[in-house]
Amino acid sequence: MATGRGQFSSKIGFLLAAAGSAVGLGNIWGFPTQAANNGGAAFLLVYLVLAFVLAYPALMAELTIGRYARANVITALSQLHPLPSLQKTGFIVGIAALSVAVFILSFYSIVAGWMLAEALSPSAQLLQLHSVAGWIDTQSFSRNGLMCLVMSLLTIMIIARGVEKGIEAWSTRLMPALFLILLGMIGYVLTQTGATEGLRAYLVPDLSRLSDPTLILSAMGQAFFSLSLGVGAMLIYGSYLRDTDNLPRMGAAVTLLDTGFAFTAGLLILPAIYVAQAQGITVFNNEGALIAGPDLIFQVLPALFDRMGVAGSWLALAFFALMSIAALTSAISLLEVPASVAVERWGISRPIAASLSGGGIFAISLIIIWQFDKLFSGVVTLTTVYGQPLLGVALCLFAGWVLHRHLLLKELRNGHPEIEQSFFWKVWPFYVKFICPTLILFTFVQSLR
Ligand code: PFF
Secondary structure (H helix, E strand, O other), X not given: OOOOOOOOOOHHHHHHHHHHHHOOHHHHHHHHHHHHHOOOHHHHHHHHHHHHHHHHHHHHHHHHHHHHHOOOHHHHHOOOOOOHHHHHHHHHHHXXXXXXXXXXXXXXXXXXXXXXXXXXXXXXXXXXXHHHHHHHOOOOHHHHHHHHHHHHHHHHHHHHOOHHHHHHHHHHHHHHHHHHHHHHHHHHHOOOOOHHHHHHHHHOOOHXXXXXHHHHHHHHHHHHHHOOOXXXXXXXXXXXXXXXXXXXXXXXXXXXXXXXXXXXXXHHHHHHHHXXXXXXXXXXXXXXXXXXXXXXXXXXXXXXXXXXHHHHHHHHHHHHHHHHHHHHHHHHHHHHHHHHHHHHHHOXXXXXXXHHHHHHHHHHHHHHHHOHHHHHHHHHHHHHHHHHHHHHHHHHHHHHHHOOHHHHHHHHHOOOOOHHHOHHHHHHHHHHHHHHHHHHHHHHHHHHO
16 A cells, blocks of 8 residues: 555554544434334334345445555546546546535534534533523524534544544544443433334334335435445445454444444434423324424424433433434545545645635535525435435446456455455345445435435
8 A cells, every 4th residue: 555645553443434524413313203204123124134235335345445445535536547548537427426425514514513512502501601501502693603613623633633633533532432322312212101102113124114115215325325335434434444354254243333333323213202292292294204303303302302301411411411412423434535635636735725625615504504495405305315316327337337356355355365255245246336335326216206
């Protein structure tokens, strides 16, 4: 590898960083509510199958390309084949991935800022700073801008410190904290009235929903967003992996951690919704579906915390700290995409690259906050519904068709010398060439109807 490039210092460092990217608002917020409204454990089942059958092979495409090329997404994709036309295509796909990463981060840091605000508000209450808490609770441009700025600065600071001292060190600190807060909250919420009904809604499958095509679509979108696919974030993390690490095993561990975390988050959110119902809070909308999306996070749960007195303030603090941490470890992987391009292609220093790209993305976030109703949902849909699956297909095609089979094998042998005899090698190359792109495209086209 090129000397001077960062590298993860240990397996666990990489695992926590990649799991940090994967585990985010999508797991704690998106997954449980989708499960609740799509047949409980039936959704869980489909999600698990798709995560391993579709998302894991696509994740492997990114990790393998990344470690083979040892470069940022643009350089990596434009160097996989000697043919100039394929290099040009790689360059264009790289730019597209970078743009999608930039726009996902621009809306993700706004939402991360809301989480931070919700964590700071009960802290201000607990410290008797009632007027500060009052301002934090407003939905003003200045509040949203400031909170987004704080989250963006934290992200920039971590990326400026580099792979080992920034991404790895902070993921190693924050991920265990995240897990402990989640477990602590589950322990508390499960003791409350109504919790068992929530567990039942989550864990007893409504199998009649399995034939519902929208369930499969939602589960695929969720799996792609959750595993951070299609934007080069996993590709760049793969490029910092050591040659001695076994890629298929690392990818499987990341997928397991991500799905495991989503499952565990469901054990908190679903019981919490039913505890809220037992307290008289409205949790179903007019159509009889559970209130999901922003209303769940910013109305149902805060209403529940409010009714729990001082314990509620601590719970609110813990919950939104959990969300802020989860958002931060995902945001750093998104910022690493443009920052690594700037460092490696323009030769500028890491702190400057992190500040320039982070600053530019913050400017986009400010525009979105300013024109929120016009821009926010459009940016979310464009990047996550269209951008991620289509780029996921492109990355599978690059791994399957553009990177020569013997180079793929050579790369995978590093860290796994007997790979040729493994089930993975017998299935994956064919799979990533034909099955994965076809299935993703098929599901994608269905979703446009
Ligand atoms: N995986 C993150 C989540 O589930 O919230 C979101 C995400 C992070 C998407 C990084 C894409 C990405 F590159």
